[in-house]
Amino acid sequence: MAVKTYREIHLINRPEGTPTDQDFAFVEKDIPSIKENELLLKTLYLSVDPYMRGRMRDVKSYVAPYKLNEPMNGGVLAEVLDSKSDRFQQGDIVTGTLNWGEYNIVQANAVQKVDPSIAPITTRLGVLGMTGLTAYFGLLDIGKPQAGETVVVSGAAGAVGSIVGQIAKLKGARAVGIAGSDEKVDYLVNELGFDAAVNYKKDSFEDDLKKAVADGVDVYFDNVGGPVSDAVILELNRNSRVVLCGTISSYNNPAEDLGPRIQWKFITTSSMMKGFTLGDYASELKTGAVEMAKWFQEGKLKYEETIIEGFDQTLEAFRGLFEGSNLGKQLVKVADPEIAKL
Amino acid sequence: MAVKTYREIHLINRPEGTPTDQDFAFVEKDIPSIKENELLLKTLYLSVDPYMRGRMRDVKSYVAPYKLNEPMNGGVLAEVLDSKSDRFQQGDIVTGTLNWGEYNIVQANAVQKVDPSIAPITTRLGVLGMTGLTAYFGLLDIGKPQAGETVVVSGAAGAVGSIVGQIAKLKGARAVGIAGSDEKVDYLVNELGFDAAVNYKKDSFEDDLKKAVADGVDVYFDNVGGPVSDAVILELNRNSRVVLCGTISSYNNPAEDLGPRIQWKFITTSSMMKGFTLGDYASELKTGAVEMAKWFQEGKLKYEETIIEGFDQTLEAFRGLFEGSNLGKQLVKVADPEIAKL
Structure with a gap:
């Protein structure tokens, strides 16, 4: 692991109308060493969903608004790169509500393990999620x-x-x-x-x-x-x-x-x-x-995914939801796994 | 019974906006002699209700529209003046969905008997109706x-x-x-x-x-x-x-x-x-x-009635509903009973 820093997408303005690039900032962070019970996760896919637009407003709703100058978050699929928890090992695939970042450092109980043998892992952000x-x-x-x-x-x-x-x-x-x-x-x-x-x-x-x-x-x-x-x-x-x-x-x-x-x-x-x-x-x-x-x-549920490649494309993928540019679930592929064979 | 004729209120135009007198006609009819199983009813009170406005439109709804050139109808309290049914006698008080007329001639099964000893009869058009x-x-x-x-x-x-x-x-x-x-x-x-x-x-x-x-x-x-x-x-x-x-x-x-x-x-x-x-x-x-x-x-339900006197005032009473001129149930008192002592 030569990587020392990673990027997060922070909300820096509450958008009026369609969110623009100026409403967000890509913030560079150092990868810290993890503590007891923590995991270092590498983001593989992140989910962009229409409900996130509501959380960009500063109004009371069923979920709290996103905070300004803090990372956006949502459904993420990630690979465990480092674990100080007995429950996870390197190469495990996990999912949870995580920051829009190339990496996440989280408590082990913040994610659930995903079994890649059951179904393509991306289904956990869509049809099976x-x-x-x-x-x-x-x-x-x-x-x-x-x-x-x-x-x-x-x-x-x-x-x-x-x-x-x-x-x-x-x-x-x-x-x-x-x-x-x-x-x-x-x-x-x-x-x-x-x-x-x-x-x-x-x-x-x-x-x-x-x-x-x-x-x-x-x-x-x-x-x-x-x-x-x-x-x-x-x-x-x-x-x-x-x-x-x-x-x-x-x-x-x-x-x-x-x-x-x-x-x-x-x-x-x-x-x-x-x-x-x-x-x-x-x-x-x-x-x-x-x-x-x-x-x-049983083969009774078909699904489609529209996958945009690259963490840089996250905002474009999000805006695309409102233009109907997605067929089925819109995902952003952030990276390939380093350890897991999918 | 010297009376030979009575009046009905017919809908003659589908109102635009607030119904006017010109949308209705007072039509004079002869009182016929009743046949087997029929009743001759004298209207005592009639109910005007907001839902009736919807029935004046020619649109499919949960109740059929009122027909043009036929009598309006709704909840009525009436006295049996003549009966060719075993189930009713002269002086009985009845209620049912009846024409807006000073008299109604109906089949006996079109009305239910009202017991005036239980509560004031008008409650059957309101709180108990x-x-x-x-x-x-x-x-x-x-x-x-x-x-x-x-x-x-x-x-x-x-x-x-x-x-x-x-x-x-x-x-x-x-x-x-x-x-x-x-x-x-x-x-x-x-x-x-x-x-x-x-x-x-x-x-x-x-x-x-x-x-x-x-x-x-x-x-x-x-x-x-x-x-x-x-x-x-x-x-x-x-x-x-x-x-x-x-x-x-x-x-x-x-x-x-x-x-x-x-x-x-x-x-x-x-x-x-x-x-x-x-x-x-x-x-x-x-x-x-x-x-x-x-x-x-048990005295747990209070009620109020706003009673306008006179069959001639029916349209005025109906229009008053939309101006909020009623407190509680809006009724029209059409006549006193001839036989019953209330």
């Missing part, structure tokens, strides 16, 4: 899709949406995806087996949607908010359920997010909507992970 | 108030809202009312025992609301929609429940009802909102009616 479980609990606990019902998901080609549609199919429901390009629409229908998909960027979106949900909408899993959701809500059936996961359409919008009030539609259809975050299911995560792993092993 | 049960099921089944929680209700001095706050108190919750005058605010706190109430027509409304719900809002029972609800939603606590009963603020508004999108707040607080109408609880109405009657007999 936070985004897959978000799809699982939101759809099944709030949406409760029944066989024969129509489930619509927005952001359908993204990390969460692509899994939502597939779980809906596993439950015998009809899956209709909304995405932002004809390529994504093709992917949803032809690769993932959605029953229909529509491109919200087309002028014909509202008509296309109506045709795709001719029997109305029973479950709407909403990742995007904004005008796309306004259109879906007009198609809700009686006793429908709207699962609120994200409003990515407004995250970079500094103006107030105005639209038609929706309460009347929920009254006239006796429908329900509920927001959630994965933290609501902290005590049930293991159950979900077991069922998701089972479906995955 | 549809509006009381709407408060009961919406608050208890959707809102699920827990002891110590804060329940906010808009339209709090109306027929539904005034009961919602009192049931919240019976469940050990803190009740906060929103109403449109200082007199109503006084009534809620000093007569009905609400813990606090605020006047939404004051410039200080948003500040007043924040003070009244210093610990946030756990349950919001919404009768009004619009900017009042926008303000309440900003104060929602984690895991709060919003009960959608009505959006009276927009019923007479011909323009699109625009406002801030609210999905983000439901996500960051894992909150839920659900619309309903009393029809959702058709199979449980009896259970609710029994518990409401018990509370009423």
Whole structure:
């Protein structure tokens, strides 16, 4: 190990609108020698996720805001380069919520071991990790899709949406995806087996949607908010359920997010909507992970990853989420492992 | 019975904005002789309710629209003047969904008998009728108030809202009312025992609301929609429940009802909102009616009625709902009974 320093990405301004390079700083740090029970981790992959935009604001929410002049953090896959814990050895692959840094020095209990023989390790940041479980609990606990019902998901080609549609199919429901390009629409229908998909960027979106949900909408899993959701809500059936996961359409919008009030539609259809975050299911995560792993092993869950190479590209990858440049899970590949053979 | 004719109120135009006299016609009809199993009913009181505005539109909803050139209908209390059914005799008091007419000729199974010895008969159109049960099921089944929680209700001095706050108190919750005058605010706190109430027509409304719900809002029972609800939603606590009963603020508004999108707040607080109408609880109405009657007999439910005299005043009474001119249940007294001694 000739490396003596590494870089971290710190938030230095609270962005207005789309985050720019000027809102962040690459900060160089020395690699310290680790103490008892600590691990030195080399980042292999890091996850960029839309919810991080919310944490860049200085407002109380379900997770604390990122602090200024401190590192960003999120889901990370890393290799243990040095360990002063009995539980880990050099070459182990681990995951946890870690700093956006080329290296992390952490307490051993801050990470969990990843078994590379079960599935490609990157699935632990996607279909078998936070985004897959978000799809699982939101759809099944709030949406409760029944066989024969129509489930619509927005952001359908993204990390969460692509899994939502597939779980809906596993439950015998009809899956209709909304995405932002004809390529994504093709992917949803032809690769993932959605029953229909529509491109919200087309002028014909509202008509296309109506045709795709001719029997109305029973479950709407909403990742995007904004005008796309306004259109879906007009198609809700009686006793429908709207699962609120994200409003990515407004995250970079500094103006107030105005639209038609929706309460009347929920009254006239006796429908329900509920927001959630994965933290609501902290005590049930293991159950979900077991069922998701089972479906995955059985080949019932397909997934896609969009991987940008290079720690320098992290901000570009993050901004790409809001332009829909990702198919499936957006990851940044930071480095190859030094010891582990994957 | 010298009377040979009676009047009905027919809808003749679908109103734009506030319904005018020109949207309705008083139509004179002959009183026919009744046939086997029919009743001739004399209307004593009729109920005017905000939901009726929705039925004046020609749109699919949870109840069919009123038909043009046919009588309006709704909750009515009437006296049996003539009966060709074994189940009813002259002088019986009955209630049902009947035409807005000075008389009704109906099949015997269209009405239920009202026992005037249990409670004033008008309670069957309010606290012990549809509006009381709407408060009961919406608050208890959707809102699920827990002891110590804060329940906010808009339209709090109306027929539904005034009961919602009192049931919240019976469940050990803190009740906060929103109403449109200082007199109503006084009534809620000093007569009905609400813990606090605020006047939404004051410039200080948003500040007043924040003070009244210093610990946030756990349950919001919404009768009004619009900017009042926008303000309440900003104060929602984690895991709060919003009960959608009505959006009276927009019923007479011909323009699109625009406002801030609210999905983000439901996500960051894992909150839920659900619309309903009393029809959702058709199979449980009896259970609710029994518990409401018990509370009423125990003196735990106070109620107020605003009674306008004269069938001619029906449209004025209906329009008054949207100006907040009613305290509690708005009724029209059409006639005194001819036979029954109440």
